[in-house]
Amino acid sequence: MTQTIFTESDVTTLRSNFDAAGQGHVFNFWDTLTSEQQQVFYNQLVDLDVTRVNQIYDTAVKGAAACASAQAASVEPLPTDVTDSVLTADASKVEEWTTLGLKLIAEGKVAVILMAGGQGTRLGSSAPKGCYDINLPSGKTLFQLQAERILKVQELARARFQVKDQVVVPWYIMTSGPTHAPTFSFFEQNNYFGLDKSNVIFFEQGTLPCLTMDGKILLEEKGKVAIAPDGNGGIYRALHSKGVIASLKERGILYSHCYCVDNCLARVADPVFIGYSASKKSDCGVKVVGKSKPEEPVGVVCLKDKKYGVLEYSEISKELSEMRRPDGTLAFNAANIVNHLFSTAFLERVPDFAHELEYHIAKKKIKHTDLESGEQIAPKAINGMKMECFVFDVFPYAHNLSVLEVARKEEFSPLKNAPGSGVDCPETSRHDILSQQSRFIEAAGGKIAAKDGGESLEIEVSPLVSYAGEGLECVKGKSILSPAVIETLEDLNKIMS
Template sequence: MLDKARVDRVHRQFEEAGQGHILYFWDSLSLAEQESFLEQLESIDPNVLNSILDHAMAASRNKSYFNNLTPLESESVRSVSKATREELQTWERLGLEAIEHQHVAVLLMAGGQGTRLGSKLPKGCFQGLGLPSRKTLFQIQAERILKLQQLATELLAKDTGRPQPKTIVVPWIIMTSQATRRVTESFLKDNAYFGLDPQHVIFFDQGVIPCFDSHGKLLLHSKHMLATAPNGNGGLYWALHKEGILDELERRGVQYVHSFSVDNILTKIADPVGIGYAIQTQADVMAKVVPKRMPEEPLGVICRLAGKIKVVEYSELDPSLAALQDPQTGELVYNAGYICNQVCSLKFLRRLPKILEDREQNILTHHVAWKKIPFVDTNNHHPQGAPEHLTVPDRPNGVKLEMFVFDVFPLAERFSCLQVPRSEEFSPVKNARGLDSPETARRDLEKLHVRWIEQAGGRVVRGNVVQSEERMNRTEDNLEEEPLGFELSPAISLAGEGLEWARDKKIPATSIETLDDVVL
């Protein structure tokens, strides 16, 4: 029997908040169902939820902030392409030293499913990339971490003169969702973590938040469960605190966390140049950007709102502002395309939970997403013994609330921005076909690897035909271009290094996992 005072307290709390309808089926629930439902309801504060929704709805209707929006100043953005060799070497050295001292961890945001790709699996497990190696995004990223650890360990041996130094570890933290956690863990375990030590692979779930109907009423997913949805990739900040990940990172001596989205096939994981730049600028947050291709490209931009850093989603930016061009350069004025790739100091991440707990703060406002949300209709049932029926709407009927990873950028006391070449660091897999699809990602990875071979003085050949990166560029816009079938494993090269063996050689257009795959 449930404690009556406990039940009455929760019921009264939701009734007073105007959300008492969710208890419509209470008397028809079994004891186990009541206990489960009560635990869920005790974990949330309906008044806080009401406030969050009100603030989010008000923000979604307020477009006046465009009046205070200004582009990021050119001097605020350093470009890798325009940096001197000495600057790049300095940044890289600082980053590698941080990795050597095991001050760096990587955080993969992998809560999304591959629905838009036509897959029921998490994006990282998606088998349809079409790479010659048949690798998934998870495998590519794990192998890049493995190679990075190897390079850092070799550098430490060179610096110390010890032939067998300790092995450098870069912890791999993976944020999943309730929908992807089990499959992701099983996938990595079944594949022996692709060579990584499982004790340094850490999982945690992003949070969830209840959903509302168009009138601000909480929705039921069943008679004894609220309808909930993941709270966006910005939910990672609270989850890192709640799940004890921040404590674990501090125990390991981590000082910098590189976080990024799972779907970018070109991510330079724990990029020493990027980490070194963050260290040199003493940044709380260092974000990478690429120039936007066109005003309507579905890419948010980093700019300033009343002087503070702000990322404006492409769907939120006024089209007239998005299309503005600099008359001197011809480039878009709002050109700092945000690619969900940033380095945060652990000290900064430690500050965020206290801010999130503050009910009066209005910086971290949730975003409104109108969605089709299945729900149990309390208006068309008799509560006593009524059969449960899940209504599946054919049009958006409610609101999901999300926070984005960039929402915390205005809180950074020191923020730096690094522009990187799109061809080297950004090719997302979002759509089943066309732009940002497995086909374009496969093409971009292949072109990058061909370019590495050329820079090393070699040539990639298919049959007797030399396949140059220049030739491939001539047909860049042709998505139907037949791929060469060329791919370099991260075990061969992480970022174009270690390819001296290719000089003056013709390299076959194949998947190269080890040098045994190449007849030199």
């Protein structure tokens, strides 16, 4: 935030700008503020592009109206020539993608961008969601699991291509106002989970003012605008304004794997996905899973008005959700899991069309200050809106988009809901990780047996030991005693019989 000591002339100019934009009411209580309060408020207002706020509001309102009147005919399934699936691809083809992905990683041309601005509020935690412990036997948090996957994929690339120097996959972590300081502190306290701190870069996403239904800026306090994060699509503006694009170019990065922190099964810097997208010369790659059922409440990647986009579950009709292809599969089956690969060239040109991006309206109960009485009000009914841009809003501008379907049980287990919810919650995340790692052992020819006649069949395999089931050949024909946490191959040797 700009820290400028203002003059009376500065305030006059700033007030004129807000008046001209129809937002002059934000100065209603200016004369009642102390000089210190005025300084803080001035610094907030001078950083606020009020013309852009009005533009975003106008675009969002028009977009909402267009969406409400959209016809089913404007929506089509994805063309088959832009989609592939690891579920049906030949093993040789998957290996080809893997090799290309590892080669790009070994050459230092791949980065990871993590969207980690969310708090664990619904989980009963005020900490950043990435700090959450899903009760694995090891006690590892989401951040630690993802850091260890980066460490392992660096090692795999280095070994595959016999790189003498260290292989580096830089990790750019997007935080938000409430999560920035605690996220940084968490990584410091944990020594960056073994990663070189110079290759872990934190940057903060932007915010937008909260508005009334007719587009007027709400005041949280007499000297403070009510603000909210600008959605995960705010990543594009932040990448430019926080110097991330410049950093990517300086490092020679060609592709960035972008994903959301709450997926405990996310294959970070996934060589298969990287190699697949690169082989297609994609500027935008999208990883999806098949819908579990027609009515599953997920957005689907499709064509909207002949352009790539995501049809939210609230927008899709029963008829469209149940439509099937000639082979019997769902026509709208590509469930969006917020997992993408972007070329640096694509990210670099986002400002060329940023003004066209459609922001989405979230109607909310927003605490605010009454402009006449100055009293703070906690409304009992919806009184305003927050505006968000989604990460998939750039899809229509991709020159070459490709979509890769992966197995849900191997790569998608989101953490959304409170403990005990039974779906997308800590218990399901824990179950999905442990089930996957048991499959790793069994696929390598091992058998899991409980210690001393017990019933527990829980095996946790550290990402440092195996990224996606590889490197476990030593278990073939052996029994692995459970429960166990395997942090090294030596740990594994100790519990085999």
